[in-house]
Amino acid sequence: xxxxxxxxxxxxxxxxxxxxxxxxSIVPWHNAGQGEFDHLDAQRCMGSASSLGLGLALAVPDRNxxxxxxxxxxxxxxxxxxxxxxARPRNLYHFIFANGVHETTGNQPLPGAGVFDFCVLxxxxxxxxxxxxxxxxxxxxxxxxxxxxxxxxxxxxxxDREDDRSAGSAGVPMASQIKALRKxxxxxxxxxx
Amino acid sequence: MTTQDEAVARPVxxxxxxxxxxxxxxxxxxxxxxxxxxxxxxxxxxxEKPRLLTVCTEDEAMxxxxxxxxxxxxxxLCIQNNGVLASLNAIKAITLDAQAPTLMLVGQxxxxxxxxxxxxxNRAVRLLAPTLEAWDVPHYPLEGPEDIxxxxxxxxxxxxxxxxxxxxxxxxxx
Numbered sequence: 001x002x003x004x005x006x007x008x009x010x011x012x013x014x015x016x017x018x019x020x021x022x023x024x025s026i027v028p029w030h031n032a033g034q035g036e037f038d039h040l041d042a043q044r045c046m047g048s049a050s051s052l053g054l055g056l057a058l059a060v061p062d063r064n065x066x067x068x069x070x071x072x073x074x075x076x077x078x079x080x081x082x083x084x085x086x087a088r089p090r091n092l093y094h095f096i097f098a099n100g101v102h103e104t105t106g107n108q109p110l111p112g113a114g115v116f117d118f119c120v121l122x123x124x125x126x127x128x129x130x131x132x133x134x135x136x137x138x139x140x141x142x143x144x145x146x147x148x149x150x151x152x153x154x155x156x157x158x159x160d161r162e163d164d165r166s167a168g169s170a171g172v173p174m175a176s177q178i179k180a181l182r183k184x185x186x187x188x189x190x191x192x193x
Numbered sequence: 194m195t196t197q198d199e200a201v202a203r204p205v206x207x208x209x210x211x212x213x214x215x216x217x218x219x220x221x222x223x224x225x226x227x228x229x230x231x232x233x234x235x236x237x238x239x240x241e242k243p244r245l246l247t248v249c250t251e252d253e254a255m256x257x258x259x260x261x262x263x264x265x266x267x268x269x270l271c272i273q274n275n276g277v278l279a280s281l282n283a284i285k286a287i288t289l290d291a292q293a294p295t296l297m298l299v300g301q302x303x304x305x306x307x308x309x310x311x312x313x314x315n316r317a318v319r320l321l322a323p324t325l326e327a328w329d330v331p332h333y334p335l336e337g338p339e340d341i342x343x344x345x346x347x348x349x350x351x352x353x354x355x356x357x358x359x360x361x362x363x364x365x366x367x
Contacts, residue, residue, distance in 0.1 A: 020260075040263060042256075045286035051253040052287075055260020055268075058221070058246075079249030083257075087246060174291035175355070178263045185265035 003097055005136040006157045007032055010066065010095065013143045017064035017093070018056050018181075022049035024103050025068040027166035035170055038063075038184065040177045043169055047076030050084060050094060057089035057151070060185055064091045064147070071098040071118070072110050078121070084152045085126030092151040094122075099161045104168050107161055122154035134158035202306040202363030203337040207232030210298070210366060211240075213344040219243050219296075220266050223254045227273035229300025232366045234271060243268075251280035259293035269296040269348070274303075274317045277324065277359070284328060288357035295357040296348045298335075306364045325359055332359040 003024065011032040021029045022042040029035055040056070042049040053067035074080070074096055084092060100113035119130035129149040133139040139157065146155055210233045214222065222243045226234060237245040248254050254270050261268040277284070277299055288295040303315040313319045325332045331350055333343035347358035 018264075040260075043286070044290055045252075045256070045283055048252065048256040048283060048287060051248070051256025052260040052263075054253075055257040055262070055266075056264045057260075058257075059261045059264020059266040077250065077252055080253050080256075083248040083253050086248075174286075178259065178291055178293055181263035182265060185263070187265060 001133070001135050001139065001157065001159050003099075003159045003162065004028055006095075006097065006139060006159060009136060009139045009143060010068070013147065014066060015064070017066045018060060019066045019068065020049050020053040020056065021068040022046070022073050023070045023168050024166060025070070025097055026168060026170050029068060030170035030172070035172065038181065040181060041170065041172065041174055043174050047073050047080075049073060050077060050080040053092060053094070054080070054084050054087055054089060056181070057092040058087060061089070061091055064093060064151075065089070067092065067094045069094060069096050070103075071096055071100065072102045074118070075110060081122055081125035081127065081154075085122075089152055090128075090150045092153070093147065094127075094152060094154045096154065096156050097159050098156050099159050101161055103162065103165050107163070118154060118156045127152045127154050129153040130156070132156040132158065200306045200364065201309055201336065202301075202304065204364050204367035205335055205338050205341060205362070207236050207366040209338065209341050210344065211236045213341060214243060214269070217345060217348050218267060219269050219348075221246055221258075221261055221268035222271055223248060223257050223268055224271040225249070225251050225254060225273075225276050227271055227276070227300040227302060229273060229302055229362050229365050230271050230298060233298075251276035252283040255280055255283035255287045255293075255295060258295050259287045259291065262293050269298070271298045271300075273300045274321045277321060278317060281324075281328065284330065284357060289329065292355035294351040294355055296344075296351045297357065297359045298344070298362060299359050300362045301364075304363060310361070310363065321361060330357045330359055332361055334363065335360050336363040
């Protein structure tokens, strides 16, 4: 499956979910029109998408939270699987774009690529469900079942290696996204900037 | 044995710290446990609100705090000096660049309370404040019970300036 195909399936299935994207998924997610509302890009903090998503999921329990993570990114804060499972957010759906390489820096192979298994790691950490899909059709077919499973749920999206990597930024400052989210979800009498 | 007269930093009652946290309306305290704040963490663990949430790394703590803030919930961190050093990239990206208000109580693990931190032989103790200053992170001392108001001052600073603010706890809480 190409990254773009997975992005399209996720965009079609997003509904009212809040989203967090990182690294190579940021630009295609924005290009699919998904960066304009209830969204946060984890920028300059590789590995932090999952913990940002955990905070949002705890703060807004009546909305699903989609985290669009990378395999190399998640490896940088692998303990977050345990932290998320410990906090038990039923509304957190953790999608891993898994191509086995650090695409942004030039497709260098990940340590343990082809050996470690995120689904095993997630269920071992205490996630309520874990799925792996490798084609667009399979992802489209599985997504309703995935979203019927109470979180936290991890979905390993097996995607192709690509050479036309993006800049990794849609040009929207993370600070302005946090402020917009706070305005949407914060207390009405909030005086925070 | 160190007497009160010999100590530069003196214990602050854990209950006084918790009372400040409650007064500020903080809903989540995120921690990678710190022995300097052991009594604070024990008291918080008995409360339903704020919820005490233990995570695996201080990087994660910065992210969870920012996500909670974005979602409308005020939170804070209880970590130790080594945790600040471990999470500098997250401090840079999430609290400074992304301007997420982040109050962190930081315990001076390994400090000899008879000496000023700046004279400590423990590198993490001695260089914590200079490290925070190098990254433009404002910090406030909690060297004794008389400094308890600095927790609220740091909270207000973090929210007013949309960034990090640290309270450095000089001696184990009682």
